[in-house]
Amino acid sequence: MPGNTVKKQATGGRRGGLEQEDSRVLMRLIYVSTGLTIGFFAVLQGVNGNLPLAVLEGAASLLLLGGAHRLAHVRNLTPWIYLYLLPTYSFLIYIIIMPEASVSAFVWVYMIPLMAYLLLGKTAGFIVTVPFAVVAIIAYLIKHPGQLQGAGVIDMGNALLCGLLIMLFVHVYESRRAAAQQLLRELAETDGLTGVANRSSFQRLLDDSIALGERSDECLVLVLLDLDHFKKVNDRWGHEAGDQALRHICACIDARLRKTDMLARLGGEEFAILLRRTDSAQARPLIEALRLQIATTPLCYGEQEIPLSATFGLAEWPVDAKDAEQLYRCADQRLYRGKHLGRNQLIFHDVLPADLLQPHTGLLLSSDHSRE
Numbered sequence: 001m002p003g004n005t006v007k008k009q010a011t012g013g014r015r016g017g018l019e020q021e022d023s024r025v026l027m028r029l030i031y032v033s034t035g036l037t038i039g040f041f042a043v044l045q046g047v048n049g050n051l052p053l054a055v056l057e058g059a060a061s062l063l064l065l066g067g068a069h070r071l072a073h074v075r076n077l078t079p080w081i082y083l084y085l086l087p088t089y090s091f092l093i094y095i096i097i098m099p100e101a102s103v104s105a106f107v108w109v110y111m112i113p114l115m116a117y118l119l120l121g122k123t124a125g126f127i128v129t130v131p132f133a134v135v136a137i138i139a140y141l142i143k144h145p146g147q148l149q150g151a152g153v154i155d156m157g158n159a160l161l162c163g164l165l166i167m168l169f170v171h172v173y174e175s176r177r178a179a180a181q182q183l184l185r186e187l188a189e190t191d192g193l194t195g196v197a198n199r200s201s202f203q204r205l206l207d208d209s210i211a212l213g214e215r216s217d218e219c220l221v222l223v224l225l226d227l228d229h230f231k232k233v234n235d236r237w238g239h240e241a242g243d244q245a246l247r248h249i250c251a252c253i254d255a256r257l258r259k260t261d262m263l264a265r266l267g268g269e270e271f272a273i274l275l276r277r278t279d280s281a282q283a284r285p286l287i288e289a290l291r292l293q294i295a296t297t298p299l300c301y302g303e304q305e306i307p308l309s310a311t312f313g314l315a316e317w318p319v320d321a322k323d324a325e326q327l328y329r330c331a332d333q334r335l336y337r338g339k340h341l342g343r344n345q346l347i348f349h350d351v352l353p354a355d356l357l358q359p360h361t362g363l364l365l366s367s368d369h370s371r372e
């Protein structure tokens with residue numbers, strides 16, 4: 001199955017745990033609720049005359065509420081998650097060992113794996129949970145040394161077993177949830193027959209790439225291609241052969257693309273290739289080689305060889321178009337001009353009708369007329 005699918009594009013550098021937007025909602029909720037709670041305690045400290053602590057808690061409350069506001073817009077949530085979890089976990093351990101600590105303060109430690117797995121995913125959740133859980137147990141034993149004798153051993157055993165089971169359950173749950181989410185994402189973003197990106201994920205990536213190009217001043221190339229006389233392939237060799245031809249084309253194209261390029265099936269026998277950080281002059285030799293390869297590599301179907309060819313329309317952003325819609329239209333018009341000119345060719349320029357009469361110049365279009 002082709003490698004340059006949307007899978008690669010979508011999973012690069014992803015954090016585990018909930019989806020980005022779900023994590024954002026949850027983190028904002030956590031920041032707001034913690035900020036309000038600490039704010040409430042700040043008021044209580046003020047009323048009780050403990051001014052330094054009131055100021056400290058008031059500042060923490062304002063920081064958290066400000067953070068909740070910022071969280072609505074930040075692109076990378078991971079630092080914000082660690083910024084919350086690490087001090088919070090340290091505080092949970094502190095309430096076990098602080099001078100007037102209650103024996104039951106230990107129960108808050110059970111929140112550690114729940115929050116870590118939910119917000120960071122299986123691997124990072126495990127890595128963060130284990131050291132804090134170990135330190136919490138050691139802190140508890142130092143604070144309550146009697147727990148290692150008599151009935152205390154049973155209490156300690158219960159607490160430990162409960163903690164271990166919670167961690168095991170969230171670990172299994174998060175593994176299953178992450179796998180199901182990954183499968184759903186792949187089903188939603190890839191074409192079932194060929195395994196390459198589908199139209200909607202391609203559209204998204206094209207929009208994102210143009211937005212990125214605007215910021216970084218980098219050009220990109222969109223190539224649309226359509227198999228020639230594909231109906232005849234289906235009619236003559238059957239639908240299964242047609243399906244294999246579509247997979248064969250994807251494999252040919254995918255083998256030549258870079259990791260940053262993307263291939264998508266837009267529907268039927270129409271595909272799109274997105275070449276980022278590339279201009280038309282750089283893209284043309286690659287696409288021309290692809291056209292030739294498709295035209296000279298028939299599909300081996302059982303004992304038979306099925307000849308295939310495709311017509312390509314190429315457009316460069318921002319030279320040929322200012323936005324994704326215009327770019328698509330431009331590439332599409334060139335593709336269909338290629339069809340009218342006899343198929344199996346690459347059109348990369350808008351030309352006057354008179355120019356079309358001299359395709360042999362190789363300047364405005366390239367084609368292989370031997371197959372026509």
Ligand SMILES: Nc1nc2c(ncn2[C@@H]2O[C@H](COP(=O)(O)OP(=O)(O)OP(=O)(O)O)[C@@H](O)[C@H]2O)c(=O)[nH]1
Binds near residue numbers: 239269
């Ligand atoms: N096997 C197979 N065929 C498909 C699939 N999707 C669309 N097709 C067929 O693709 C063919 C497209 O035919 P047309 O739109 O007439 O295009 P064409 O025959 O390639 O002709 P030109 O594009 O003008 O060169 C139709 O016969 C569709 O049934 C698919 O998933 N599998």
